[in-house]
Each structure stands twice: as C-alpha cells, then as structure tokens.
Amino acid sequence: MSYIFGYSSSSSSSSYYTRFSSATRITGLSGIDTDSLVQELMKAEMIPLNALYQKRTLLEWKRDAYREVINRLSGLKSSFFDIVNRSSYILSANAVKVMSAKTSSNAYLDVSAVSSAQEGVHKVKVIQVATGDTAVSKTSVSRRITGTVSENLNLSGKKILVNLDGVAKEITLEDYSLDENSSNYIVTRLQQSLDAAFGAGKIKVEFNSGELSIGTVGGATKVTVGNPTSGAESGLADLGFSPGDSNRIRLGDTLEKLQDKLDFDLEFNINGEVQFSINGKLITAKKTDTLSQVLDRINNTTEANVTIKYDEISDKFTLASKQLGEGDNLVVEDISGNFLEALGLAGDRVERIEGQDAKIIINGTQEVVRSSNQFTINGVTYNLKAAHPEDSDGDQVTIELDVNKAYENIKAFVDKYNELIDYLNKKLKEKYDRNYPPLTEAQKQQMKDSDIEKWEARAKTGLLQNDDILRKLVTSMRTAMYEPVEGVSLTMSDIGIGTTSYLDEGKLTINEEKLKKALRENPDEVAKLLNGVDPENKTYSRTATAEQRKSRYLKSGVFQRISDIVEDHISIYRDADGNKGILLVKAGMEGDSSYSDNLINDQLEEYDKRISALTEKLAEKEEYYYRRFAVLEQYLSAMNAQSAWLAMQFSQG
Numbered sequence: 038m039s040y041i042f043g044y045s046s047s048s049s050s051s052s053y054y055t056r057f058s059s060a061t062r063i064t065g066l067s068g069i070d071t072d073s074l075v076q077e078l079m080k081a082e083m084i085p086l087n088a089l090y091q092k093r094t095l096l097e098w099k100r101d102a103y104r105e106v107i108n109r110l111s112g113l114k115s116s117f118f119d120i121v122n123r124s125s126y127i128l129s130a131n132a133v134k135v136m137s138a139k140t141s142s143n144a145y146l147d148v149s150a151v152s153s154a155q156e157g158v159h160k161v162k163v164i165q166v167a168t169g170d171t172a173v174s175k176t177s178v179s180r181r182i183t184g185t186v187s188e189n190l191n192l193s194g195k196k197i198l199v200n201l202d203g204v205a206k207e208i209t210l211e212d213y214s215l216d217e218n219s220s221n222y223i224v225t226r227l228q229q230s231l232d233a234a235f236g237a238g239k240i241k242v243e244f245n246s247g248e249l250s251i252g253t254v255g256g257a258t259k260v261t262v263g264n265p266t267s268g269a270e271s272g273l274a275d276l277g278f279s280p281g282d283s284n285r286i287r288l289g290d291t292l293e294k295l296q297d298k299l300d301f302d303l304e305f306n307i308n309g310e311v312q313f314s315i316n317g318k319l320i321t322a323k324k325t326d327t328l329s330q331v332l333d334r335i336n337n338t339t340e341a342n343v344t345i346k347y348d349e350i351s352d353k354f355t356l357a358s359k360q361l362g363e364g365d366n367l368v369v370e371d372i373s374g375n376f377l378e379a380l381g382l383a384g385d386r387v388e389r390i391e392g393q394d395a396k397i398i399i400n401g402t403q404e405v406v407r408s409s410n411q412f413t414i415n416g417v418t419y420n421l422k423a424a425h426p427e428d429s430d431g432d433q434v435t436i437e438l439d440v441n442k443a444y445e446n447i448k449a450f451v452d453k454y455n456e457l458i459d460y461l462n463k464k465l466k467e468k469y470d471r472n473y474p475p476l477t478e479a480q481k482q483q484m485k486d487s488d489i490e491k492w493e494a495r496a497k498t499g500l501l502q503n504d505d506i507l508r509k510l511v512t513s514m515r516t517a518m519y520e521p522v523e524g525v526s527l528t529m530s531d532i533g534i535g536t537t538s539y540l541d542e543g544k545l546t547i548n549e550e551k552l553k554k555a556l557r558e559n560p561d562e563v564a565k566l567l568n569g570v571d572p573e574n575k576t577y578s579r580t581a582t583a584e585q586r587k588s589r590y591l592k593s594g595v596f597q598r599i600s601d602i603v604e605d606h607i608s609i610y611r612d613a614d615g616n617k618g619i620l621l622v623k624a625g626m627e628g629d630s631s632y633s634d635n636l637i638n639d640q641l642e643e644y645d646k647r648i649s650a651l652t653e654k655l656a657e658k659e660e661y662y663y664r665r666f667a668v669l670e671q672y673l674s675a676m677n678a679q680s681a682w683l684a685m686q687f688s689q690g
Contacts, residue, residue, distance in 0.1 A: 069673065071666045075659065082658050086651050087477050093644040094475035099500045100637040103624035106461070106507065110607050110620070113457055117450050118600040125449065127596050128568045132446045134560040137439040138417055140432040146397075147420040152564065154416030154436050160400050162431025166421045167395035167410045169358035170367030173388045174381025177352035179286045180300045181243075181252035182262060184277020186223065195272030196265040199231065199240075202258050206234045207265050210272045223249065249276055252284045258350050259285045285349055286328065292376075293324040301386065303379040311374030313383075315341040316358070316367065322376065331376075343367065345382075354380045362394045362408025395421050398431070440556045447567070448547060450596065451534070454514075455544045461511050462542045469499030506619060510606060515543040517598035523591045525565045531555065532563055569594040577601050579612040 117127040126132060136150035145163050192210040199208050208230050228242045231251075239257040243250045253260050261283040264271040273280060286298045292311065296303045305311055309324045318340040322331045328347075335345045342359045358366040369383055377383035395407045397419065405414065410421040417436060425431055473496040481489055501507055518529060529535060533551030536544060555563050571592035574585050577600070581589070590598060608618040609629050616622050617631055625635035 069666065069670060071663070071670070074666065075662045078662055079655070079659060082655055086648065086655060089644060089648050089651065090477065091475045093641060093648065095500070096637060096640055096644065098475075098497050100624045100635075100641075102464070102497070102500050103506075103620055103637070104626065106464070106501075107607050107620050107624070107626050109457055109460055110603050111626075113453055114600070114603050114607070116453060117596075118603065125446075127446060127450045128600060130564050130568065133443055133556075133564040133567050135439040135443040135446070136416065136436060137442070138434065138436050140434050142432050143422075145421070145423050145425050145432060147422065148434050149418045149420075150436050151413075151416045151418075152560075156437050158436075159434045160431050161419070161434050162398045162401075162429065163421050163424050164396040164398060165393060165424050167361040167393065167408055168390075169361045169392045170365070171358070171390040171392070172356040172367060172369065172382045173390065174353035174355075175386055175388045176300075176381065178300055178354060178379075178381050179284055179352050180298055181250040181284050182260065182278060182282045183248050183250045184279075184282075185247060186244075186249050186277055187275045190275055192272050192275055194270060195275065196267065196269040197272050197276070197278070198263040198265050199234070200259075200261040200263070201235050201239060201253070202260075204235070207267060207269070208234060210275075258352075259283060285352060286347070288329040288332070288347065289327055291325055291327055292322060292331070295328060295379075299379050301379045301381070302375075304375045306373040311376035312372040313374075313377050314368075314370045314372055315343055315356075316369075319372065354382055356382050358392065360392075361410065362392055364392065364408075366392055397421070438557065438560060440553050443556050443560070444549065444553055447534075447552065451545050451547055454599070458511065458514070458543045461507055464501040465503060465507055465511070467499040467502050469502050470495060473498075506606075506623065510602070511543055513602050514599055517590075517602060518543075518545070518595050520591075522566055522569065522594055525562060525569065525594075527555070527559070527562050527566045529566070529595065532566065565594060567594045568596045570597055577604055579604075579608060579610045 115122065116125055120126050120128075123129070130152040134152040136152060136154040136156075138148040138150035138154070140146060140148055140161075146161065148161075195210045196207045197210065198205055208227075210230075211226055224242050224244050227249075228240075231240045231242065232238075235257075238255040239253065240260055241252055241254045243252075251260060251262070261281065262273060262278050263280045264273060286295060290298060292303065292305075293309075303311075305324050310321055311324075312319060312321050314320070315335065315338070318338055320334060320338060320341070322334065332345050332347070335341060335343065343356055344359060345354065345356045347354050356367070356369065360366040367389075369377055371377050371383055375383075378386055381387055395410050395412075397405050399405060399414075405412075412419055417434070473492060475496055476484070476489065476492060484492070521528060532555040533548030534545055535548075536546060569592070571589045574581065574589035574592075577589075578585070590601070593601070604618065606618045606620045607626065609621065609626070609631070611617055617629075620626075621629065621631040621635065623635060624637050625631040625633065
C-alpha cells in the first residue's frame with residue numbers, strides 16, 4: 038500500500054500538494070489563488086499524517102534490521118550447525134577429535150577414520166572385492182552390414198564411403214557382371230580394396246546365401262558405410278546397402294528398427310510391446326521406444342536395483358546387480374516378447390557371473406568378510422577398489438590423531454562466532470540520531486538520489502540500540518561459553534579459549550599452543566566440553582519441557598549450547614506454546630510463513646489503518662476548505678460585478 042502525503046513531484050522551489058480528492062475544480066475566477074491558499078492550510082493539517090508515515094517507516098526499517106540479524110544467525114547455523122555441511126559441522130565428535138587414516142597405496146583401498154578409531158599401524162590385504170550378480174552377452178549382438186547384391190550390376194565410376202573406427206575413406210568399385218563366379222569376384226576385389234585402404238586383417242567381406250556382408254576383425258570395432266562425399270555416384274544400392282548401415286547397433290534406434298540390426302530376431306507381442314521382469318519388477322517397452330529410452334528405464338527403476346550398459350567395442354550388453362555380495366541378486370525373465378534374450382541377457386545366449394563377498398586380511402591373521410566394498414571396523418572405514426596380487430603383503434594403514442585439523446575446525450568456528458558477536462555488539466551500541474528522521478515524499482523531491490541514500494543510511498543507524506532481544510541473545514551466548522559442563526573436568530580456560538579483556542564484549546581468543554596440547558593429550562574430554570550432549574536429551578526439541586531444556590543445557594558442550602540458542606531465535610518450528618523462534622515471532626524470515634505473520638507486520642497493518650483513516654479525514658478537510666473559498670469567491674464575484682456597474686454609471690453621467 039502506498040500513500041501520497043500532500044506533495045507533488047514538482048521541481049519548483051515551492052511544493053504543491055496533491056489533492057486528496059479527485060474532483061475537478063475551477064478556481065480563481067474572482068482573482069483569488071484558491072489552490073495556493075488551500076495548499077498552505079493543508080500543510081499544517083498534514084503534519085500528523087507525515088508523523089504517522091515516519092513512525093511506520095522507522096518500524097519497517099527496524100523489522101529489516103531484525104531480519105539482517107536472522108540472516109547472520111542463519112549463516113552461523115548453515116556453516117557449523119547443519120549436518121548437511123559435513124566438512125564444517127562443528128557438532129560432530131569428528132570435528133574436535135579428528136582421526137586421520139592413510140594407506141601406503143591408494144590403488145587397492147581407501148581408508149578414513151572417525152573419532153572412535155584408535156591410533157596405530159595395520160597391514161591390510163584385499164583378497165577379493167565384492168561384486169554383484171552379472172549377466173553378459175555370450176557373443177556379439179549386432180548383425181554385420183548385410184545386403185542383397187543387384188543382379189544387374191553397373192558399378193563403373195561408382196564409389197562408397199567406408200568409416201572404420203572414426204577413419205573414413207572412399208572405396209572405388211569395379212564394373213563386373215553377376216555369374217556363377219561373380220560372388221567370389223566381388224568378395225575378392227572388395228576385400229582387396231578395403232585392405233588397401235585400411236590395412237589387412239581389419240575388415241572382412243563375406244558372401245553367403247545371396248547376401249554380401251561386411252564386418253570387423255582383428256581388434257577393429259565399428260564399420261559404417263555411406264554415400265561418397267566427392268560427388269561420385271554411389272554404389273551402395275547396387276550392393277544392397279543403405280547409408281548409415283553399421284555392424285553396431287545404435288542406441289537411438291527404435292526397437293522396431295533394431296529387428297533388422299540385431300543378430301538375434303527381436304519379437305514383440307500382439308500389442309507391439311515387450312515385457313520383461315528384473316528382480317521381480319515388470320518393465321514394459323513399446324516398439325516405438327528407442328533402445329536408449331529402454332536402457333534408461335531399466336537403470337532408473339529403483340526396485341530392479343540394476344545397471345545395464347552396452348559396450349560398443351565388445352558389442353555386448355552387461356546387466357549387473359547393484360546389490361553386492363553372494364546371494365541370488367539377479368533374477369531376469371522375458372514375460373512377453375524376447376527383449377532380454379535378443380540382447381544376450383537371457384536363455385542360452387547369456388553368460389552368468391555370480392556375485393561374491395569382499396574379503397580382507399588384517400595384520401596377516403584377522404579375516405574379514407563383508408557383502409559390500411565399503412564397511413567400517415573399529416571406527417575405520419575401508420573402501421575396497423581392487424584385490425592385491427597373491428604375492429603382496431597388502432597395504433600399510435596408519436591411524437593417527439590430527440591435532441592441526443581439529444585446531445583449524447575450532448578456530449574457524451571461533452572466527453565466525455566472533456564476527457557475529459562483533460556485529461551484535463555494534464548494533465546494540467549504535468546511537469539513534471533523531472536529527473535524521475525518515476524523509477517525507479516532499480523532502481525527497483528536493484534532494485538528489487545520492488543524498489537521499491546517505492540520509493537514509495544515517496536514519497537507519499541505531500534502530501536496535503540496547504534492543505532487549507539482542508542484549509539477551511548476546512548475554513546468553515557469553516554465559517554459555519563459560520558455565521561449566523556437567524561431567525567434564527575441563528573448562529574453556531583450561532584448553533586455551535577465553536577473552537583478553539572486558540572490552541572484547543564476549544569475543545573469544547585462542548591460545549594455539551595450549552589448545553593443541555589439550556587436543557593432543559585429552560581429545561575425548563575436549564570433545565565433551567565443546568560438543569558433547571546430554572545422553573537423555575540428545576537432540577534439540579522445540580517441545581521439550583523446562584526440566585529437559587535445563588538438563589540438556591547443563592550437560593551439553595558449549596558449541597552445542599550456542600547451536601540451541603541460535604535455534605531458539607530462528608527456528609521455523611513451533612514450541613509447546615505454538616511459537617516459532619523469538620526473532621521470527623518478532624520480525625519474520627524470508628521463505629517462511631512468519632515473513633508475513635509476525636508482530637511487527639501486525640503493527641504495520643495498524644499504522645496502515647490509521648494512515649488510511651487520517652487520509653480520509655484530510656480529504657474531507659480539503660473539501661471543506663474548497664467549499665468555504667467557493668462561497669467567498671461568489672461574494673467577491675458579486676461585489677466585483679456591482680462595482681463594475683457603478684463605475685459604468687458614473688462614467689456615463
């Protein structure tokens with residue numbers, strides 16, 4: 038909602054008010070400047086309205102100031118109190134007691150450690166990695182490039198383009214007639230031409246049952262034929278080939294088109310569909326679907342829990358269970374049609390490889406068997422990549438305390454915390470300058486944009502001076518830092534974290550040497566002091582009882598206490614009384630319903646009502662002045678008319 042507080046956008050030295058009424062008026066007939074007179078009278082009348090506007094503006098600015106505090110608290114939360122950001126999550130036991138793990142080689146396994154791991158050196162040998170059940174096509178699935186040779190060959194001057202594994206060359210064909218010896222002649226001469234172009238033993242030409250075919254041998258993979266690019270006449274049709282024919286299927290082809298490309302006939306049901314089951318999940322595909330779409334459908338079917346892929350080099354499909362380890366983890370069946378069989382993944386055309394468990398030997402004696410390649414033992418997580426050679430002793434795994442990393446984690450939090458405390462203290466100490474009230478619209482019209490910006494920056498200063506919510510927030514965080522943690526023998530001072538003077542106003546300092554010494558000699562106790570939790574109240578709850586909150590506070594580490602205090606102020610969840618965080622109740626937060634539903638917004642709405650009501654009264658007042666001046670103009674007009682008549686009479690006499 039916007040309001041006009043009696044002033045226009047005129048750039049003249051005198052400001053003219055914008056009428057509250059939209060009525061069209063004709064004034065000045067008597068010589069009186071009615072508009073100017075009404076303007077001057079309304080200036081005084083509008084003082085209360087402008088005052089309301091200024092109060093409303095100040096309140097709106099104060100709401101925005103609170104929201105900036107909310108953003109600062111949210112920044113601290115997202116950086117250090119959000120488990121999603123594991124790398125900086127300061128409430129994790131692993132953030133304060135940091136254990137590092139490394140291997141002598143990363144070729145066979147990777148390792149990592151958590152706070153519960155014990156320092157030491159171990160020998161780990163990977164005997165075998167876990168695999169899932171796998172189905173692989175026994176033979177190539179694609180048909181060779183095949184065509185029926187024309188009976189009346191006329192190849193003189195004709196060419197074809199042959200592309201072998203990305204290298205394209207034009208092949209010149211010879212003119213010959215089809216007789217009892219022509220097939221062998223075609224094979225011989227075409228083979229010679231292809232060998233001359235690409236080298237012998239890469240492409241093989243065959244003629245069987247009236248059909249000419251081309252395929253790859255000797256490590257060559259994909260051959261494709263097309264029309265010549267030189268402008269020469271194409272001989273593809275004479276040989277029975279089509280442009281783009283290849284000895285490899287294309288994932289972009291429809292299933293219907295694949296019927297002519299697969300080496301095994303693909304069959305559909307009467308609805309033009311294929312249906313098959315993978316691990317009990319029924320999957321349907323239409324003949325109009327591309328092969329790529331069907332493969333994606335299989336891979337994206339969570340219940341099937343498999344991956345399928347096509348290898349162009351081997352010309353085979355592989356279907357592998359995501360469930361690793363021993364067991365019957367891959368069950369496939371063609372229900373309608375023979376899609377899986379045509380791909381070499383079912384029936385007699387498939388090679389099955391059973392899954393196996395992972396197996397490692399620790400320190401030469403302890404054998405560990407798991408159904409996954411990632412598992413945790415005594416706080417150490419092993420990620421297996423490959424089996425060691427039989428004659429290998431394995432890798433050396435070293436577990437040790439990483440004091441430097443723990444120190445960096447704590448320092449990063451303290452720096453961010455100090456930044457927040459500094460900001461809050463600044464807001465509490467800022468003085469409000471009453472000489473810089475919010476500008477009226479009339480005042481803004483007489484100022485440059487840059488001057489307006491400077492003025493409002495000054496006017497917004499000190500809006501949270503000695504604010505009760507902020508003062509209690511700072512006090513509670515300072516107290517949380519120094520109150521002892523029940524069951525912990527250490528204090529913040531013992532580990533080298535404190536303040537240097539009263540002037541720091543709650544900001545923390547770190548004695549690096551002292552903190553590192555505590556982290557090295559007593560890491561578990563330091564972890565309890567900083568981020569330990571009450572075992573009976575492990576998680577923050579908005580509906581916790583007063584007794585539960587008290588117990589959680591006294592037994593929680595100082596970082597956990599700070600996290601709870603932040604939540605108390607910016608939580609989007611409601612407590613037992615139905616209230617969200619303290620600051621959200623007060624000013625609201627963007628992205629939450631409190632953005633419009635908060636105490637300050639309620640106050641702003643009240644101001645809007647008062648402004649609207651006063652605006653209506655001013656319109657009535659304005660109308661009153663115009664009516665009175667209209668009467669005056671009538672009297673003056675009558676007097677002027679009488680005076681003019683008298684003057685005329687005297688002049689005639």
